Each structure stands twice: as structure tokens, then as C-alpha cells.
Amino acid sequence: MxxxxxxxxxxxxxxxxxxxxxxxxxxxxxxxxxxxxxxxxxxxxxxxxxxxxxxxxxxxxxxxxxxxxxxxxxxxxxxxxxxxxxxxxxxxxxxxxxxxxxxxxxxxxxxxxxxxxxxxxxxxxxxxxxxxxxxxxxxxxxxxxxxxxxxxxxxxxxxxxxxxxxxxxxxxxxxxxxxxxxRDFLIAYNVNLNSTSTRRANAIAFDIREAGRIKREGNSATGKKVVDKSGNPVKIPGKLKAVKGIGWFIEEYGIAQISYNLTNINITSMHLAFDETVKAADKRGLRVTGSELIGLIPLQAMLDAGDYFLKKQQRSLGISEAEKIKIAVKSLGLDDLKPFNPDEKIIEYLLKDDTKKLVDLTVSNFSEETAGESMAPGGGSIAAYVGTLGVSLGTMVANLSAHKAGWDDKWEYFSEWAVKGQAYKNKLLYLVDEDTNAFNKIIDGFRMPKKTDEEKLIRKNAIEEATKYATEIPFQVMETSYNSMEVMKEMCYNGLQNSLSDAGVGILCAKTAVTGAYFNVRINAKDIKDRIFAENIIKKATDIYHKTISIEKEIMEYIDSKM
CATH class of the missing domain: 3.30.990.10 (Formiminotransferase, N-terminal subdomain)
Incomplete structure (x- = not known):
């Protein structure tokens, strides 16, 4: 993945x-x-x-x-x-x-x-x-x-x-x-000030950058340089490591900026450089109005920034990738001087595969694609998608609970559950398309040439391996959907009780996903020639199926008792 x-x-x-x-x-x-x-x-x-x-x-x-x-x-x-x-x-x-x-x-x-x-x-x-x-x-x-x-x-x-x-x-x-x-990834990053003064921008840069500033007598900007025994200037180090910085005036925008090179974002991140600059500017009577990213940035750096500001706001981290990026852009003011387009600035987004995916379709188009004459997407992909909807509901309840008035002391607890839910959701979304891909591998196998004995053997082995894979994928849907039930179960017992029905629907979706994927494991496994592999995976799948039925029964009885 x-x-x-x-x-x-x-x-x-x-x-x-x-x-x-x-x-x-x-x-x-x-x-x-x-x-x-x-x-x-x-x-x-x-x-x-x-x-x-x-x-x-x-x-x-x-x-x-x-x-x-x-x-x-x-x-x-x-x-x-x-x-x-x-x-x-x-x-x-x-x-x-x-x-x-x-x-x-x-x-x-x-x-x-x-x-x-x-x-x-x-x-x-x-x-x-x-x-x-x-x-x-x-x-x-x-x-x-x-x-x-x-x-x-x-x-x-x-x-x-x-x-x-x-x-x-x-x-x-x-x-x-x-x-x-x-070498480490280098980010060229400018922070905008409500000033036109290069001197004041430089003063902030010297506060922050690793090299700091030259020490002067009386700590005055005009004082005599302090030197060591060798005659070299003594430096007062800046606050952040792996940061180079200087102040300048940008005529195009009519403002002063602090221009940073963040030479190791594992040591000093973009959001930390921004926040420390805000503090330094405030001490000098200046205000940071936003910032500007020069060049590209890894996705994780943007997600880390989103998490950083969500934590400061005591909000759940279990929200979507797109929402985290919005939080990062607005918190850092990356759209202060011009629009910030994540698709043009985030490296991974520039490399997105243009191949058509089921999960990128609208809800109506997905249903039309399923209803068409093609055999795929079939029950396996639908089971994975139903599982996705189930854990999405559980995650929603966790996020609502984290934001509930009077539960401020519990926001981290619910945030952790929402993060778990997002991980399950992302895995199941991947499996929606992968189940269809696995089915297509079997079709590809049957289309292989079979004129010679060698070709027949290659074809036979390809079909066997593809059938095994097409059995493993729905098993992963079963396993992931079953595990995801922990989120809905926890929210039923300890989450927002006004959303008890949402968590219950989530449980029902997960149970449907497990059952549907179980059918696919069994129907695909019957064609596998390696019976040891087939019987082993069916045994594990049957165990998950019965555990799922047990959890569903427990939660339905609990919800009935609360209605």
C-alpha cells in the first residue's frame, strides 16, 4: 500500500x-x-x-x-x-x-x-x-x-x-x-510579517536560526563584537536546530519576511518554526500574518502540522487526510499571499496514479458500476465498502464524543479511538479496489496461452496463485472488519449516547462485511488445488465469522436495553 x-x-x-x-x-x-x-x-x-x-x-x-x-x-x-x-x-x-x-x-x-x-x-x-x-x-x-x-x-x-x-x-x-x-529533505519556507522592516525581520531570524547572532557588548545591535581567545566572534545560538534564516523585504508583496531553510524537518518541522516565529515576533511588537512554502513538501509534513494544531485546540486527530491538510493550511496561513493548492505542492499528490479507482467514484456512479453487466465489482468489493461505512460511523461517534461539551478531559481518549477507526477505514478502502484487482488477476490467468505443455503449466500456476490471492483479499476484509468492531463497541458503551444508533448501524455494517467476505473466501477457496492452504484459510475465516456473530448479538442486546 x-x-x-x-x-x-x-x-x-x-x-x-x-x-x-x-x-x-x-x-x-x-x-x-x-x-x-x-x-x-x-x-x-x-x-x-x-x-x-x-x-x-x-x-x-x-x-x-x-x-x-x-x-x-x-x-x-x-x-x-x-x-x-x-x-x-x-x-x-x-x-x-x-x-x-x-x-x-x-x-x-x-x-x-x-x-x-x-x-x-x-x-x-x-x-x-x-x-x-x-x-x-x-x-x-x-x-x-x-x-x-x-x-x-x-x-x-x-x-x-x-x-x-x-x-x-x-x-x-x-x-x-x-x-x-x-540527505534530508530541505524545505524552503518564508514567514510573513505585518512590517516592511528588513532589520526587524532579521532580528527575528537571528532569534530562531541555529547559527543565532554575533554577541556584542551590552547586548546592543551596535555594540562591539565579543570575541574568544582566538579572536573569533562569539555567537549567541538561536532557538531551533537545523534551521537557517534571514530577513528580507519582498517588493512584490510589500512586506518583510523571514526566509528559512529547514534542513532537517525531523529535527525542526515547518509548524514548529512557524510557532516559534510567532512567539519571537510578538515579543518584538510584530505580528505574523501567514507563511509561504517555496517548492514542494512531503505529505507527512503537512499531516504532522495538522495534528500539531489539532492537539493545541484539543480536537480529535481521527479526521480525514483532506481535513488535516485544511487545518494545516489555515493554521500556517499558507494561503495568505496566494492560493495554496495541495495537489500542486504535496509530492505524493503530484505522483497520484491516474488509474480509475472504484473508491474515487461518486456514490451513484459506484452503484451504477456495480449494477452493470461486468462481473466486477462484485460481492467482495461491496463487502469491503460496507465495512468502510461501518467503521466510518464508529469513527464519527468517536469524533463527536471528543468534541462534546463537558467532556474536555476525555478528548484524547476519544481521539485515539477515532485514529484507530481512520486506520481501519483506510485499509478497507484499499481492499475495495484490491478485491476487484484480485478477481481480474484470475481472468488474466485464464486468458494466458495454452498451446504447449510449458504454456499450460505456466497458465495453471498463474491461475492457482491468482485464486489464492483472490481468497486472501476477502479474508483481509473479514479480519479488518471484525477488528474494526472494537471501535463501534467502545462507542456504544462509552461514547455519546445520543449516537448509540449510529454505532449500532456501524456494528451491523461490519457484521455484513464479515459475512459477505466469508462467502467470497469459501467460494474462491473451493477452486484452490493446494488443499492445505484452502482448509487453513477457511478454518481461520470460520473462526472470525462466529466471533463476529457473537459481538453483534452482544451489542444488539445492549442497544435494545438502552432504547
């Missing part, structure tokens, strides 16, 4: 020739499953930042093709530009976005580097979280001497490349070297 996603942000040493830039960037789009998000050329630096994202293996392939094309089209022996550089593709950082750790991302960085060295003959260094030794963690150290110093650097034993040739060949004279890393 959860894809692994990484972002790749190669910087190429060409910012003027748009034709070359487009040819290099286009290489990314030749790899299926990779989405090119941004191409940002800079003429003065003669450098272009390219951003794309996708599943790890696809991203690595796209990065390799881009680096290969850059090596063909860019001649470093003729390159000039203001930005430090030493290669046609100067740096190539990989950033974990979803479902993948930094350690795993670093392994992909190493795979990419080794392939570049072996197949393209380009030398390079691993830096930051992919570094092979401490002194190579800093990009500035790896790139010291730049292209002009590369000839001496490559033969220096202390700076032998991590991959590729350790000598300055004619090929390397053209391509230069490359630095590859795994």
Missing part, C-alpha cells in the same frame, strides 16, 4: 543553453514511474537544478541517464560560473520522501555511484549520509579545489575517489567529477 519514494535533485553545470538543459532534463522522463517536478536554470551561476521523484530503482535509472546525457553535452574544460563546481553533473543528492529510511537511501546512492564509475568512467565522492569517511561528509570538502584542482586531487591518496578513475584522463577533463549523497 505504501510506496517507497525518493527525490533526486541533480545540479548540472549548464544554466544558459536551454536546448542542452531540456535535452538533459528530458532523460528523466524516459523512465516509467518517474515524475519530473522542476527545472530551475540560473544564468549567473551557469547551473541548473533539476528535481524529480519516484520509486528508488526507477529514480536511480533516471539519474544515471541524466548524468550520462550531461556528460555528453557539457564540456567542463570550457565552463565558467559563479557557483562552486567540479563536474558536468556537479552534485546528485537523493532524499528519502516516503516509506524508506536514510540508510536505505544511502545504499541506493552507493549503487548509483558505482555504476557511474564503472559504465561512464566518471570519478566521484559520496558525501553527507552516504559518505564513506567523516572528512567526506561535507560537500565543500569533497569539492575543494573545484574543477581546476581536480587533476591534483584525484591522485592524492587522501582524496582517492569513492568510485571511478583516480587519474585525470581526457574523458574526465570533459566530464569532471561528481558528488553523490543521501
Amino acid at each position: 505504501n510506496k517507497q519514494l525518493i527525490e533526486c535533485v541533480p545540479n548540472i553545470s549548464e544554466g544558459k543553453n536551454i536546448d542542452k538543459i531540456n535535452k538533459i532534463a528530458h532523460e528523466v522522463e524516459t523512465v516509467e514511474g518517474v515524475k519530473l517536478l522542476d527545472v530551475d536554470p540560473g544564468k549567473a551561476t551557469n547551473r541548473t537544478v533539476i528535481t524529480f521523484v519516484g520509486e528508488p530503482k526507477n529514480v536511480i535509472e533516471a539519474a544515471f541517464r541524466l548524468i550520462k546525457k550531461a556528460a555528453e553535452l557539457i564540456d567542463m574544460s570550457k565552463h565558467t560560473g559563479e557557483h562552486p563546481r567540479f563536474g558536468a553533473t556537479d552534485v546528485c543528492p537523493l532524499v528519502p520522501i516516503a516509506g524508506i529510511t536514510m540508510e536505505e537511501t544511502a545504499k541506493y546512492a552507493h549503487q548509483l555511484g558505482k555504476r557511474i564509475g564503472k559504465e561512464l568512467g566518471i570519478p566521484g565522492y559520496f558525501y553527507e549520509n552516504a559518505a564513506t569517511e567523516e572528512k567526506r561528509k561535507n560537500l565543500a570538502s569533497c569539492r575543494a579545489g573545484e574543477y581546476e584542482g581536480l587533476k591534483e586531487k584525484l591522485v592524492n591518496p587522501d582524496w582517492k575517489p569513492d568510485f571511478g578513475p583516480a587519474k585525470f584522463t581526457a574523458n574526465i577533463a570533459k566530464t569532471g567529477a561528481i558528488a553523490i549523497s543521501a
Whole structure:
């Protein structure tokens, strides 16, 4: 269900020739499953930042093709530009976005580097979280001497490349070297002030950013700098780690902003930077009016912001993803200067699969699709959807209970139940489509060729595996719907009693989902040739079915006693 996603942000040493830039960037789009998000050329630096994202293996392939094309089209022996550089593709950082750790991302960085060295003959260094030794963690150290110093650097034993040739060949004279890393996601984030003063915006930036400000005598902005024994300025550190910041005036909007780079959102999140800026601004007689996100953001960062502000309001966290994002946008004022469109700013939304899904249909269209001549969606998908409706009712009661006047001391308790309900709901929504997908796999199996003995065997095995999967999916519907009954049961006994009937309908829906999915498990299992597998899953399904009947009976008797 959860894809692994990484972002790749190669910087190429060409910012003027748009034709070359487009040819290099286009290489990314030749790899299926990779989405090119941004191409940002800079003429003065003669450098272009390219951003794309996708599943790890696809991203690595796209990065390799881009680096290969850059090596063909860019001649470093003729390159000039203001930005430090030493290669046609100067740096190539990989950033974990979803479902993948930094350690795993670093392994992909190493795979990419080794392939570049072996197949393209380009030398390079691993830096930051992919570094092979401490002194190579800093990009500035790896790139010291730049292209002009590369000839001496490559033969220096202390700076032998991590991959590729350790000598300055004619090929390397053209391509230069490359630095590859795994690093944290960086968010460029501006906070808006009700002021035009750059000086006051800077003062707030110095309060917040990790580097802080230079200490001065008398703590005055005009006082003499305080230095240490070595003559270096003494710094007063800022409040937040992994934050860089500066104040500036934006003529387009007519306001001052604090411009932040949040270099590790696992250390300092966007919402924490915002809240601390609000406090610092208030102390200086200023007011934060909103904020501005530059570039893209991972979905989880937005959901975390929504949760943060919901907790401050003592409201349930068990609401939908869309509602959490609305809370985040309004709380951070991300729409203060211009409309904020989550579909254009959240990385995962930009990568949404355009494949038609049942759960994306309207209620009426879903019913029409079911009523049509096609065999799918059938009973399995409908059972999963009925289960979704059931736990949605239980979750609703939990959210209403969390918001009930006089129950303020219980909001966290009900919030936890609502969060559980949302998790069950999301799993069942996934199973609505997956049951239809599983059925289609069986149909695909029957359509396979069967002319030769080998083809017949392959076809037979494919049908068997597809039938097993088509039995496992409704079993998951049974299991999830049964487990979800805990939410409705808890709400019946301890939730808002005015919504007792809602929780009861939720129980009935869950029971229907379990029963319907039970039918599907049994009818599919009878065609499975592996009888040990079939009998085992039927036994487990029967156990869940009887437990479900027992819970339904208990809750119906309880509701009757309260009516």
C-alpha cells in the first residue's frame, strides 16, 4: 500500500543553453514511474537544478541517464560560473520522501555511484549520509579545489575517489567529477510579517536560526563584537536546530519576511518554526500574518502540522487526510499571499496514479458500476465498502464524543479511538479496489496461452496463485472488519449516547462485511488445488465469522436495553 519514494535533485553545470538543459532534463522522463517536478536554470551561476521523484530503482535509472546525457553535452574544460563546481553533473543528492529510511537511501546512492564509475568512467565522492569517511561528509570538502584542482586531487591518496578513475584522463577533463549523497529533505519556507522592516525581520531570524547572532557588548545591535581567545566572534545560538534564516523585504508583496531553510524537518518541522516565529515576533511588537512554502513538501509534513494544531485546540486527530491538510493550511496561513493548492505542492499528490479507482467514484456512479453487466465489482468489493461505512460511523461517534461539551478531559481518549477507526477505514478502502484487482488477476490467468505443455503449466500456476490471492483479499476484509468492531463497541458503551444508533448501524455494517467476505473466501477457496492452504484459510475465516456473530448479538442486546 505504501510506496517507497525518493527525490533526486541533480545540479548540472549548464544554466544558459536551454536546448542542452531540456535535452538533459528530458532523460528523466524516459523512465516509467518517474515524475519530473522542476527545472530551475540560473544564468549567473551557469547551473541548473533539476528535481524529480519516484520509486528508488526507477529514480536511480533516471539519474544515471541524466548524468550520462550531461556528460555528453557539457564540456567542463570550457565552463565558467559563479557557483562552486567540479563536474558536468556537479552534485546528485537523493532524499528519502516516503516509506524508506536514510540508510536505505544511502545504499541506493552507493549503487548509483558505482555504476557511474564503472559504465561512464566518471570519478566521484559520496558525501553527507552516504559518505564513506567523516572528512567526506561535507560537500565543500569533497569539492575543494573545484574543477581546476581536480587533476591534483584525484591522485592524492587522501582524496582517492569513492568510485571511478583516480587519474585525470581526457574523458574526465570533459566530464569532471561528481558528488553523490543521501540527505534530508530541505524545505524552503518564508514567514510573513505585518512590517516592511528588513532589520526587524532579521532580528527575528537571528532569534530562531541555529547559527543565532554575533554577541556584542551590552547586548546592543551596535555594540562591539565579543570575541574568544582566538579572536573569533562569539555567537549567541538561536532557538531551533537545523534551521537557517534571514530577513528580507519582498517588493512584490510589500512586506518583510523571514526566509528559512529547514534542513532537517525531523529535527525542526515547518509548524514548529512557524510557532516559534510567532512567539519571537510578538515579543518584538510584530505580528505574523501567514507563511509561504517555496517548492514542494512531503505529505507527512503537512499531516504532522495538522495534528500539531489539532492537539493545541484539543480536537480529535481521527479526521480525514483532506481535513488535516485544511487545518494545516489555515493554521500556517499558507494561503495568505496566494492560493495554496495541495495537489500542486504535496509530492505524493503530484505522483497520484491516474488509474480509475472504484473508491474515487461518486456514490451513484459506484452503484451504477456495480449494477452493470461486468462481473466486477462484485460481492467482495461491496463487502469491503460496507465495512468502510461501518467503521466510518464508529469513527464519527468517536469524533463527536471528543468534541462534546463537558467532556474536555476525555478528548484524547476519544481521539485515539477515532485514529484507530481512520486506520481501519483506510485499509478497507484499499481492499475495495484490491478485491476487484484480485478477481481480474484470475481472468488474466485464464486468458494466458495454452498451446504447449510449458504454456499450460505456466497458465495453471498463474491461475492457482491468482485464486489464492483472490481468497486472501476477502479474508483481509473479514479480519479488518471484525477488528474494526472494537471501535463501534467502545462507542456504544462509552461514547455519546445520543449516537448509540449510529454505532449500532456501524456494528451491523461490519457484521455484513464479515459475512459477505466469508462467502467470497469459501467460494474462491473451493477452486484452490493446494488443499492445505484452502482448509487453513477457511478454518481461520470460520473462526472470525462466529466471533463476529457473537459481538453483534452482544451489542444488539445492549442497544435494545438502552432504547
